[in-house]
Amino acid sequence: MDFTFTEEQQAAAEAARGVFAGVAPDGVPSPALTQGRPVADDLDRALWARLAAADLLSLLLDEESGGAGLDAVALCLVLREAGKVLARVPLLETSAAAAAVQAYGGPELRSALLARAGRGEIALTVAANGRTGHDAAELAVTARQDGGRDTGGGGDWVLDGVQTAVPWAYEADFVLVPAHTGDDRSVLAVVARGQEGTTLAEQISTSGERLGELRLESARIPARDVITADGAWEWLRALLATGTCALALGLGDRVLEMTSDYASKREQFGHPIASFQAVAVQTADRFIDLRAMEVTLWQAAWRTASGAPGALPASGDVAVAKIWASEGVRRIVQTGQHLHGGFGADVDYPLHRYHAWAKHLELSLGPAAAHEEALGDLLAAHPLG
Structure with missing residues (x-):
């Protein structure tokens, strides 16, 4: 490939x-x-x-x-x-x-x-975290079409529910809100900031950025602003996850660079600590993490972009990328802080902020065990060979 x-x-x-x-x-x-x-x-x-x-x-x-x-x-x-x-x-x-x-x-x-x-x-932003951050986002909000069946045409749509931890909710002009209908379909509603029937409550992320809890109470959205096409939310969710893996890769690249630079200059016993075997082994392991994060990211991005055929749906490649990104970025920043010694705990030093962002990305991606379970279900449904 x-x-x-x-x-x-x-x-x-x-x-x-x-x-x-x-x-x-x-x-x-x-x-x-x-x-x-x-x-x-x-x-x-x-x-x-x-x-x-x-x-x-x-x-x-x-x-x-x-x-x-x-x-x-x-x-x-x-x-x-x-x-x-x-x-x-x-x-x-x-x-x-x-x-x-x-x-x-x-x-x-x-x-x-x-x-x-x-x-x-x-x-623009997307409400992708559901009601609690642990449940499916499309199940956190209900959508019904006023005055008719949920056919995608006709009258306005009425939305009720809660989406938590919406990124840039206070700054974005529009939020794409996934919702489920009475016949178990998913739709995407484009909700304007300040839309009647919506309220925002401030939340603070692990990285210190402002998020918003979005509440919808009989929020009426014009039919032209609701996407009813099958697969729209699933495709958007995969693209968001893949993009988050790319952010984690970039963050990991920079932290390993910072760590390598520090280890090559910090001396103990008259030698740079980078020359010590224990330090070299740890940084080598993190380099392997980065390369695994990279190759699984490009596989997921390619499948998301091209819809290329394969034994597994694209969601399988996205799950693998999420496993490596969530685990890898955590190990990279932890090793970086460990090898920086006291500087790693200094909140005035940039590494502390990278660690906070890494934790936020890890939480956004979700636990590796959940993705491994999802991948196992896919493998069971699509046996290889």
Whole structure:
């Protein structure tokens, strides 16, 4: 299997490196210093504008919407660079939500959102964590069509339920909310910020960023703003998970680089600690973690982008990528903190903030054991050979 990146994909990654070059992860305080308050009141608007100017918010959009028409692999290359600097922007959420609207939304919805999202005029996010963070997101909200059967046409849709830990809920202009209907189908409702029948309650993530608990009480959404196509939520969920793995890979890349640099300069007994066998073995193990995270990420991104056939559905590749990303990023930051010694526990040192972000990404991806169980079910349903 050839994972050589195309010229367009490499150009997107190079553009991202240029945009993120001036971002200083230590420019935002560690969540340990903010005493329960968010680390910032808004997303990084200056960075958001630079991403828009570099056409990095429209990577997945087609030319008709002012985009580059690229795929999930290109997006993950850009997200990897974002993870290295802990970029405080809804790049993943906006890109994935816009791609879902483009692939499954109606003409009116595409016309209203896509070009504006690609230009950075609006930000989008997705309520993907359900009512508690442990249950399926599409089961946390009910959707019924007023005055008729749930056929995707006709009257407004009415939504009731709760979605927790919605990223960028206070900054995004629209939230894509998965919901289930009376006949056990899933729909995606595009809910505007401040929509009548919705309320937000502030939550603070492990990384110190502000999240929102979104409550919907008879929130009435026009039919044109509800995506009823089969498979829309499943596809969007896979793209979000794959993108989160890319962020974890970028974060892990940077932490291992920081650790290697520190170990090569920190001396004990007259020698750099990097020359000690115990240190070398630990960093080598983390390098192996990174390479496993990388290869499983590109496999998942490729399958998500192409819908390529295989013995297993694409969800199998996504599950494998999530297993390696959630476990790998945790081991990498723990080793980094251990080898940094006292610096690793210093909340003023950037590594502390990387650790907080890594924990948030690990929790977002979910426990490896759950993904292993899901993968086992897939293997049972699709025996190999």
